[in-house]
Amino acid sequence: MRMRATASWLAGAWWMAVALVAPAAAGAAVLKATLITPDDDPRLERSRVERAYLGHPGGPLSDGLEVALEETKFELEAAGAEVALASAPAATLEAARAAAVAAEKSGAAVLLTDLPAEWTLAVADAVKLPVLNLGDASDRLRQQDCRARVFHLIPSERMRSDALAQTLVSRKWSKLLLLVGGSPQDALRAATVQASIKRYGLQVVASKPFKLSADPRERDLANPLLLTAGNNYDAVWVVDSDGEFARMLPYRTVLPRPVVGDGGLVALAWHAQFERYGAPQVSRRFAKAAKRPMTAQDWAAWMAGKTLAAVAIAAPKGPNAAWAQAIGKSTLDGSKGTSLSFRAWDGQLRQPMLLTDGQGVIAQAPAEGVLHPRNVLDTLGADAPEKLCPIAR
Template sequence: MKLRFPTHLACAAGALRPPPMAGLMHLALAMGLLLFTLAATAAEVIRFGYLELDKDPRYDDKKAFFRTLSRPLGPPLAGAEVAIREVRFVGQALGVGFELARAKGADAAALLAELDRLNGEGVRFFLIDAPGPVVAELAAKTRGRELLLFNVSAADDALRQAQCQAHLYHTLPNHGMQTDALAQFLVFKKWRNVLLLQGPRDEDKLIGAAFENSARRLGLKIVARKEFVLSNDPRQREQGNVGLLTAGADHDVVFVADSDGEFARSVPYDTVRPRPVIGAEGLVAEAWHWAWPRHGAPQLTGRFDKQAKRHMGSADWAAWIAVKAVVEAVVRTENAPFDKLVAYLGSEEITIDGFKGNRLNFRDWDRQLRQPMLIATHNAVIERAPIQGFLHQSNNMDTLGFDRRDSQCKP
C-alpha cells in the first residue's frame, strides 16, 4: 500500500519531504494497536474446568465457627481464580488466554456429566474439589481419555496407591506426607513416645493408619492407641474425656487423628501431663500456611486475602499450583500438542515455583506433586520438612509420602 502525503509537504524543488516525526509516531502507534487487536482476537484460549459438589460437608458453615487446624478454611476455588489472574500477562506474551469454567453436581455421576459437557467444549484440564471416593470414581470413569484431572482437596492415601490413575495428578499432599513430616519433627526433637488418640470416622482411621506407618518407618514408639467418641451419651462419657484418655502410659506427645477437628480442639492444655499436641490440632503439617514468611509467600498470601477475604489454606494453594503447573508446561513447550504438553508436565525437567523454596515437580509413579511441608501452629510456621538430616538417594522430598519402592500404584 502506497502512502500519499498532502501536497503542502512538497519542497521547493518539487520533491516530497519526509513526513513529520509526530506523524510517524502516530502511524506506528495505530499499526501497533491494530496488530495487538488482531492477535488478541485470534488468541487461543485454554480453559480449566473446576468441578465441585453442590453440598460438600467439608465446607459446612455450621462447623466453620471453630475452624481447627485440620479443617479447610473454605472452598479452594479462590486459589484457582488468583492463579488465572496472575497468568494473564504470560498468556498475552504467548498469544494464549486462560479461563476458568466452574461446574457443580450433587454426586460423582452429576460431576461426570458436567465433565463430559465441558470436555465436549474443548476443556482438557480439570481441577477436582471433592472427597476421595468421588475423585476415585471420576478418575476411573475417565481413564484413557485425552484429559487431565488435578486432585486439589482429597488427601486419601489410596488415591496415590491402589486407586491411582495415569491422568490423575495430586497437588494436595496426602496423609502419608503429612504424618511423615510430623514424624520427622518428633525424631528431630527426640519426642519418641507417642500417645495416639483416634476418632471413629473412616477418615480418622486412615489418618491414624498413616501415622502408625510413619512411626514404624522412623522409629517412633506408639505407647497406646485410644479411640475417642464425641457424644452426649452418658455411657460414652469416658471415651470423650481428655483427662481419662491421656492418663496411663507415659508419653512425650499426643497425636490426634480427627478429620472433623471438633474433638481435637479440646485436647491442648487438657491432658493429664503437660505434653504437646500434634496431628489435627496444636501442631500440624500442611501444604500452605498464611504465616509462611519466605520465598515470596507474603505476596501470594496478600493476593489471595484480597480475592477471598480470608487466609489461604492448603487446598487453596493446591488449586493455585495446579493452574500454575499447566501454564508452566504451556509456556515451556510453546503451547505444544496435548501429548507433548502432558509429557513435559510429568517429567523431571519441569520446574514449578510454589513459593516454598524448592523446585517442584510430579512423581512419575503416582503423580503426586513433590513439595515441602510446613509444620505450623495457628499463627506461626515452626519448621519446614523434609527436615535437615533426613536424606534420600535422589530427592529429599521423597522422604515424605510414598517413595517409588513403597508405591502400589499401577495405572
Template sequence: MFSVTAICKQIGFNSSRLRCVATLLALLLSSSVCSSVWAVELQSVSFALIEYADDPRYRTEVTDARYQAQPWGRLDTAVELAIQESRFAAQKNGIRFTLTRHEVEELSELPALIQRLQAEGTQFFLLDLPAEGVRLAAGAGQGRNTILFNLSALDNTLRDQSCQPNLLHVVPSRRMLTDAMAQYLISKKWKEVLVLHSEAEADLRYLESLQGSAKKFGLDLVTLKPYTLGSDPRQRYQNNISLLTAKDDYDVVYVVDSTGEFAVDVPYAIVKPRPVVGASGLVADWWHWAWERNGAPQVNKRFKKKAKRQMTGYDWSAWLAVKVIAQAMLDQSATDHHSGSADSLLDTLHSEAFKLDGAKGYPLNFRPWNNQLRQPVFLTSLNRVIGRAPIDGFLHPLNNLDILGSDRDKSRCQLNLGAKP
C-alpha cells in the same frame, strides 16, 4: 492539521511544549500496544472447577470454626487469582485462561458431567472433591486428552491402586503429612506417642498412615485410644479428654481427627503437661499464611485482598494447579514444541526437567511413578510455622522431598516406568 500547541491546549496541558509532546507520544504508544494485543484473537482454554454441593468440609459451621489444616472456604477465589497472575504467560502462547464452575448434588453425577465437559472441549479439570468423587471423575476422564488435578483429597489410595496417568495430585497425600510429623517428633526425641483416634472410616485410614510413618521413622505408638465426639455421660471414657490421657506414660499426644472438630479441645485438656500434635496444636500442613520466606508473603497478601481471609493449603493447591499448566505452556514455548493439547502438556509435566516455584523454598515437580507433586510440608501452630519437612538430617539418595510419602520402591502405583527417578 492541528499543531502540537493546539492539541496541548485542547487537552488542557498547560506545562512545557516538550513535556506535552512526551505525554502525547506515550499515549500513542500505549494505544498502539493495546491495539496490537487486542488484534490477536486468543484461544480460550477453560479450567473446569468441579465441586460437591453436600461436601461436609464446607459446612458453614466448619469453615467458620477455622480448624487447623482444614478448608476455610471454597477454592474458586484461588483459581481466579492464579488465572489473573498467569494471563501474560497464557497470552504469550495465544491463549486466554477462563474458569467455569460446576457443582454436583450427588457424586454419581460426576462421570456424566466430566464426559459432557470433555465433549464441549474442556481439557483441564480441577477436582475439589472427596476421595470417592476423585475416583469417579478420574475414571470418566481417562485417556481423553484431559488432565485432572486433585486439589483436596488426601487419601493415600488415590496415589496407589487408584492412580492413573492423567490424574495429578497437587495436594499432598495423608502419608506425606504423617511422615512430616513423625520426622519432627523424632528430631525432638518425643518418641513415646499416645494416639487418640475415632472409629470413623476416614480416621482409621489416617491412623493406618500414622502407623506406617511410625514404623518408617521409629516412633513408638504406646497406646491407641478411640474417642467419641460429644458429651454423653454414658460414653465418658471415650469423650472425656482427661480420662483418655490420665494413666499412660507418653512424650506427646497425637490426635487423629480428619475433621478437626474433636482435636480442637485437646490442647490444655490433657492431664500431663505434654505437647499435642496431629489435628490440633502442632499440625502438618502444606501451606500457612505465616510463612515469611520465598515470596509467600506476597502470595498471601494477594489472596487475602481478593478472598477477605487467609490462604489455606487447599487454596494453595487450587492456585498452584493453574500455575502448573501456565508453566508447562511456557516451557513448551521455549523449546518450540508447543501443541496446546493436554496430552503434550502431560508429557512436559512428567519430565524431571519440569520445575515450578510454589513459594515454599524448593523447586517443585511431579513424581513420575504416581503423579504426586513433590513438595515440603510445614509444621504449624495456630499463627506460626514451627518447622519445615524434610527436617534437617532426613536424607534421600536422589531427592530429599521423596522422603515424604511413598517412595518409588514402596509405591503400589508404577506409572511412567521408563522415566528417571
C-alpha cells in the same frame, strides 16, 4: 493487543471464563479447563468454616485458581497463550461423572477436582483427560487406586504424617500416645500414621479410641484427662478428621506434653503466617482477593492455576496431547524455597510441608538432617521403591 481478565462465576454454567488472557500472537490455542466441585459442599457449611479447623478448607477453591491466573496473565500474554476456566458443581457421583464427560465434549483439555476419592476416580475413569486433584488427601488415590492421568496438588495423608514423624524424631520425642477417632476415615488415617511411625523408628506406648457423644454413658471417651492417664509419653498424636476433639486437647493432657496430628502441631501444605520465600506476598494477594486467610487447600488450588499457566506457556499452540504431556514435566515455584515437580510413580506434587500451631509456622519438613539418595522431598510420602501404585507414567 491486551484483553483484561474476566471473572464471572454463575452456578451451573459449563463454560465460565474466570481468567481469560488474550494471546499476543494470533492462532494460539485456548487451554480450557473445568473445575468440578461438590454442590452444596458440607465442608463449607458456615459454622464449620467459622471454626477454622486446621487442615480444613476455608472457602471455595475457585478463589485460589482466580488469584493464580490473575498473577500469570502477563506471562501468558507474552507467550501468546490463553487459559479459560469453567466451573461445574455436582450433587452426586453420577453428576460429577456426567460433568466430566460434558467438559471433555466441550473441548476441555484438563479437569480439576475438589471431590471425595470415589468421585475423583469416577471422573478420571470417565474421560481421557488429565485430572488435577486439589482437595482429596487419600493415600488410596496415590497407591492402590492410582490413575495414570491423575495428578495431586494437595499433599497426601502420608506426607502429612511423615512430616510430623520427622519433626518428632528431630526433637527426640520418640514415645507416643495415639488417640484415634471412631470414623472409618480416622481408621484409615491412623494406619497411615502407624506407617510413618514405623518408618522413622518411633514408638507407640498406647493407642486409645475417643468419641464425642451426647450419651452420658460415653462421656468418658471424650475426657482428655482419662484418655491421657496411665502412660508415660513424649507427645500425644491425635487422629481426628472431624477436628472438634483435637482442637480442645492441647493443654488438657495429664502429663505436660505436646499434642500433634490434627490438633496442637499440624503438618500442612500452607499457612497464612509463613514468612519466607515470598510467601507473605502470596498470602496477602490471596487475602486481598478472597477476603479471608489462605489455607492449605487454597494453596493447592493456587498451584493448580500456576500449573495450567505453565502448561499453556510450554505449549501455547496446543494440542490437548501436548498440554497433557507438559503437566508431568512441569517444574513449579510454590513459594516454599525449592522447585516443585510431580512424582513419576504416583502423580503427587513434591513439596516441603509446614508445621504450624495455627498461630505461626513452627518448623518445616523435610527436617534438617533427613537424607535421600535422589530428592529429599521424597522422604515425605510414599517413595518409589515402595511401588504402591501399579501404573507406570
